[in-house]
Amino acid sequence: MNFASDNIVGASRPVLDALVAANEGAEGAYGTDRATKAAIERLGALFERDCAIQLVATGTAANALALSALVPPYGAALCHVEAHVMEDECGAPEFFAGGMKLLGLPGAGGKIAPRTLADYLAALPRHEKQMPPRALTLSQATEYGLVYTPSEIAALCEVAHEAGLKVHMDGARFANALVSLNVTPAEMTWKLGIDVLTFGATKNGCLAAEAVIFFDPALAEAMPYLRKRSGHTLSKGRLLGAQLEGYLGNDHWLDNARHANAMAARLAEGVAALPGARLAVPREANEVFPVLPRETVERLRAAGAVFHPWSERSLPEGERIAPHEMLVRLVASFATTEAQIEAFLQAAKG
Structure with a gap:
């Protein structure tokens, strides 16, 4: 009777089978293997778009590196005051972004309302003494298990983009939110204005595999270097690619x-x-x-x-x-x- 989390169980059988299959023989290192290439191609097709995709082993790394690619050291990222990036990642986003700051906004059920975001941005002083916001990060599903609807996501993205912010989605439970809304991956992300997605898989059947997906490849220029410097470019990258192959195959x-x-x-x-x-x-x-x-x-x-x-x-x-x-x-x-x-x-x- 353990209901502590969805990461307390191991991997699902198709994921394990894919790992065992990928273990045979010699393959290119550092993500040049067939499994990683196939997983990236599959993700691109899934989102119906030419994306820049990087695989990492943990959700904390995915979120921290995604935000560090969007926010300069002097900038800030806005999130819910109880978001995972704020409360449960030991300052990793700030660390990997070289000193950027997370700023928490209130909201019932872990949701940020578009009006709350708009009012906060409108009240910000425009002075070099304050860290300027450069990104908004949304948890889908939220820390209270609620799901942002497409209209809510679109409204938040509109407010953020008008203020010059990029929008990141922490999709640790992306699949659970997706099937709850009964929409396609594209319809819950870039078609609504999401710029970068942390595509979570560890909580839903993988051992340790996440993807950072940039819907505008131009935003991902720094990501390969950030990933390598952080120690998240796996030598045996096929172990990440294989997990995602097994995870995504046959829905x-x-x-x-x-x-x-x-x-x-x-x-x-x-x-x-x-x-x-x-x-x-x-x-x-x-x-x-x-x-x-x-x-x-x-x-x-x-x-x-x-x-x-x-x-x-x-x-x-x-x-x-x-x-x-x-x-x-x-x-x-x-x-x-x-x-x-x-x-x-x-x-x-x-």
Whole structure:
């Protein structure tokens, strides 16, 4: 009954099979292998565009390097105040960008509203004493499991571009958001104005594989050098390419995401029906954020259930957590089973 995250499970079988196949024989190093070339070609076709694509092993590296390619050392990147890049990457974006600053904006459910962004930009002083914003980064899905709609993304990109900012999407759970919206990869990114995407795969079936996708190749000029200097240009790059080949083949990545979302929907339905429980935000992808009585939390932990308490800073207006309650996060993965969910619900009921 481990619902701590979707990165607690290993790789899916097609990914492992692709890795084993790529392990045979000799191949070019540093990303010149057939698997990496094939994965990059597949990603380009998937997004229906000529892109500049770099593969890395971790989401932190992908986000940090993407932002460092967009923001100079004297600049700033805007994000939600509880975004992963702000709260959970140990200052990596600032470090790799040589001193640029992350500035957090508020928003219920981890979302930045277009009006919030516009008002913030309009109020900024224009002086050399202040670091000028050069990028906006959006988490899709957000830290509260919500999904930016196409209209929300388009509106945010319009505001950002009018102010001279580039827009980066942290797609750690890109696939989960995509199948939730039932749109194509292009329809959730560059067609709405996204300039750079961190295409996450590790949380949805890969062992360790992410892609940084520049929809305007001109923006990627520095990226190969940044990746090498950061130590993320793998000598055996085929291990990254092979993972993505197995992940993307036969729409396996979408099947994984649909399963995780479906399991989260089942979990949300069951948890919401528990005595004294409610959902703090709607379930839109593969994460569930219930408010539980503390006695239910204690009962679950005593039964061996694993999950995390969650921040209350960005709850929707009107939602308050009482002293006898706790906001928690439950995450379903491609490997979650109905039996695990039923065991969790039974433990919650005692």
